[in-house]
Amino acid sequence: MMNISQCINPDCLAKNPPEHKFCLKCGAKLLLRDHYRAVRYIGEGGFGRTFEAVDEDRLNTPCVIKQFLPFQGGTQSLNKATELFKREAEQLRELGKHPQIPDLLSYFEQDGRLYLIQEYIEGQDLLKEHQQGRFSEAKTRQLLKDLLPILQFIHQKNVIHRDIKPENIIRRLDGSLVLIDFGIAKQLDLSGASRMGTITGTLGYAAPEQMRGVVQPASDLYSLGLTAIRLLTGCLPDDGAIDPLYDPIEMKWVWWQWAKQNGINVSSQLAKILDKMVRERMKERYQSAAEVLEVLNRETTEFSKGTVIQNEPVSLPRTYQEASAKKVSTLSQSQVLPKLSVKLYSSSGMDYGQLHDLLVEGKWEQANRETAKVILRAAGREKQGRLVDTRGLCTEDLQIIDQLWVQASKGRFGFSVQKRLWSLFNFKDDSATEQDLGRILGWFQKGKWLNYGDLQFSIDAREGHLPVVWGISRVDDWAGVFYFLSEIIKAGLLD
Numbered sequence: 001m002m003n004i005s006q007c008i009n010p011d012c013l014a015k016n017p018p019e020h021k022f023c024l025k026c027g028a029k030l031l032l033r034d035h036y037r038a039v040r041y042i043g044e045g046g047f048g049r050t051f052e053a054v055d056e057d058r059l060n061t062p063c064v065i066k067q068f069l070p071f072q073g074g075t076q077s078l079n080k081a082t083e084l085f086k087r088e089a090e091q092l093r094e095l096g097k098h099p100q101i102p103d104l105l106s107y108f109e110q111d112g113r114l115y116l117i118q119e120y121i122e123g124q125d126l127l128k129e130h131q132q133g134r135f136s137e138a139k140t141r142q143l144l145k146d147l148l149p150i151l152q153f154i155h156q157k158n159v160i161h162r163d164i165k166p167e168n169i170i171r172r173l174d175g176s177l178v179l180i181d182f183g184i185a186k187q188l189d190l191s192g193a194s195r196m197g198t199i200t201g202t203l204g205y206a207a208p209e210q211m212r213g214v215v216q217p218a219s220d221l222y223s224l225g226l227t228a229i230r231l232l233t234g235c236l237p238d239d240g241a242i243d244p245l246y247d248p249i250e251m252k253w254v255w256w257q258w259a260k261q262n263g264i265n266v267s268s269q270l271a272k273i274l275d276k277m278v279r280e281r282m283k284e285r286y287q288s289a290a291e292v293l294e295v296l297n298r299e300t301t302e303f304s305k306g307t308v309i310q311n312e313p314v315s316l317p318r319t320y321q322e323a324s325a326k327k328v329s330t331l332s333q334s335q336v337l338p339k340l341s342v343k344l345y346s347s348s349g350m351d352y353g354q355l356h357d358l359l360v361e362g363k364w365e366q367a368n369r370e371t372a373k374v375i376l377r378a379a380g381r382e383k384q385g386r387l388v389d390t391r392g393l394c395t396e397d398l399q400i401i402d403q404l405w406v407q408a409s410k411g412r413f414g415f416s417v418q419k420r421l422w423s424l425f426n427f428k429d430d431s432a433t434e435q436d437l438g439r440i441l442g443w444f445q446k447g448k449w450l451n452y453g454d455l456q457f458s459i460d461a462r463e464g465h466l467p468v469v470w471g472i473s474r475v476d477d478w479a480g481v482f483y484f485l486s487e488i489i490k491a492g493l494l495d
Contacts, residue, residue: 005030006038006051010069013041031056032110036117038065052120055105062120063105067113085114092116092182095159100150100178121178126166126231134234137266143169144228144273144296145463146177151224152289152424154182155217162215164223165205166231204230204237209282218285221292225277229255232274233264253278269299290424294440297462340407346396350378352404359408364466365457367408371401371467387472390487398493405467409459413466416494418485421464427489434482441465449478 005016007023007030014025018037021030031037038051048068054060068085089107096103096119103119126143135143147169154161161168161182168181201210207222209215230236233255235245245255256271273295279285286292340360344352355374358367376382379392398415406414421440425433438444442462443455452470456462473480488494 004039006041008032008038008049008051008065008067010049010067029111032065032115032117033106033108036063036065036106053117055117062122064102064118064120066116066118068115069113085109089116091157091159094157095154095182098150098153100146100176101154101182102178102180121170121172121180123170123172123178126169126171126177126227127236129171130166130231130234130236134264135228135231137232137270140228140232141270141296143177143231144224145293147179147224148289148293148296149420149424150179151217151220152293155220155289156424156426160215160217161220161223162210163201163205164220165202165227166236169227204243207282208280216282217289218282218287221277221286221289222279222282225274226253229253229274229278232266233259233262251280273299290436290440293424297440297442340404342400342403342407344400346378346394346400348378348394348397350374350397350400352400355401355404359404362408362459364413364459364461365455367405368455368457368467368470371405372469372472374401375469376472381472385472387484390484390491390493393488393491393493395493395495398488402494409466412459412463413461414464415467415485415488417464419489419494422485422489427486429482429486434478438478443468443478443481 003018005018005020005023007014007016007026007028009023009026009028012023012026012028014023016024016030022028023030035055035057036053037056038053040052042050042052042064044050048066051065051067053063053065055063086107089104093104095101102121105117105119107114107116109115147164151161159182161179163181164179168179170178170180172178201207201223203211205223205226207215207219210219210222229245233245235243235255235258237243245253245258247254253275256266256275259266273292276284276286277292286295340356342352342356344356346352352374355367355370358370373382374397375393376385376387378394378397379387379390381387381392402415406416411417418441422437424440425437435444438449440462441464443450443465452468455468456465468481469484470477470481473484
């Protein structure tokens with residue numbers, strides 16, 4: 001596809017040889033800003049078109065062009081639209097700092113049309129992945145756990161996505177999920193102004209209030225809940241057809257009953273979570289992504305007791321296998337825990353073999369103590385027994401330790417997991433935020449902080465529950481745990 005220059009003139013869209021600067025059919029310029037070249041027309045929606053493209057100034061780095069077609073109403077309307085476009089584009093630039101949101105590379109006006117250039121996400125959207133088989137319960141739970149932190153992040157910035165659906169979720173080649181199409185056009189109407197009552201979203205996923213022009217964070221949670229339900233049941237919306245998952249007389253979703261009738265087993269715990277996400281009345285739903293995540297983590301612990309969920313082959317084009325359902329096995333941890341693909345020696349001479357062996361054997365409490373020891377050793381503070389600060393630590397050592405935990409727990413434990421969950425609260429370090437984070441991690445229960453001996457040294461513990469680096473910071477107990485985690489995040493040792 002790189003050997004094509006796609007014309008982006010809305011009235012043409014002809015394909016041209018790559019060496020041409022002007023369209024052979026209509027004469028329009030083929031390059032935006034003299035270096036962005038469209039190579040494939042992806043599709044149209046809302047108020048514009050999307051193209052796959054390359055940046056010729058950056059060795060043909062892939063990117064995405066989003067083109068907003070001319071607004072009707074004259075120069076004043078276009079100027080207003082351009083002003084709002086820039087304001088919303090700046091907001092998108094802030095959102096793009098999140099690793100699971102495409103980065104905004106540029107935005108501008110050219111030839112009377114508005115454009116933005118975004119990072120190209122290589123992978124496959126969940127609609128295509130679903131075509132190879134409906135999602136298992138374990139895979140659906142993981143979908144929610146991957147996307148809820150993104151929603152918490154954007155909602156804290158007063159942004160509502162408005163169009164969550166399988167097509168707008170891409171699985172990268174490394175298996176991580178990315179939420180796309182934050183669509184500036186959703187905040188623009190044809191007169192170039194943002195106003196109450198503009199209807200956005202996709203039928204079959206959009207919340208009822210959204211179809212009346214009102215959106216709140218709970219509207220996104222509704223759409224995510226329906227996305228999970230449809231991927232889990234395999235029942236996608238069909239334009240013009242009756243939706244078998246919805247009872248229009250009772251005005252409620254009856255997906256769980258439909259699933260049972262069709263031989264699809266779903267635990268009552270997950271069913272209750274999804275049911276609350278898609279309640280008709282907004283005030284009866286969960287009110288924040290963090291609230292859903294806390295309940296989901298608690299229920300996931302119950303769901304997985306006595307079982308180990310193995311990693312699932314990710315369905316991706318060419319270089320990756322087709323998706324298959326996650327296997328839930330009652331095998332012992334020693335039978336299913338993998339040999340970890342992490343180097344065990346750092347360039348400073350540190351040996352992490354003992355930590356590796358403890359983690360592979362599922363000896364979580366001993367591994368937690370070993371983690372504190374190797375951190376002190378790596379920082380040159382083993383004799384002193386405490387860290388004054390993190391200056392003696394290097395990124396390589398922290399990342400080896402973190403990856404050992406992440407891989408041994410199949411993504412459940414690790415400093416990077418704790419960092420991701422803390423990012424839900426914008427890394428605030430006040431006592432109220434620490435308690436909220438402590439609830440999610442399972443450190444703060446029934447109104448008080450756990451003692452070290454009450455921690456759950458088990459694979460069934462809450463996501464991010466371990467490791468707990470206890471007693472090696474310059475302050476004791478939980479204050480020291482938070483101080484250490486805060487310091488390694490600020491120092492960029494996990495980046």
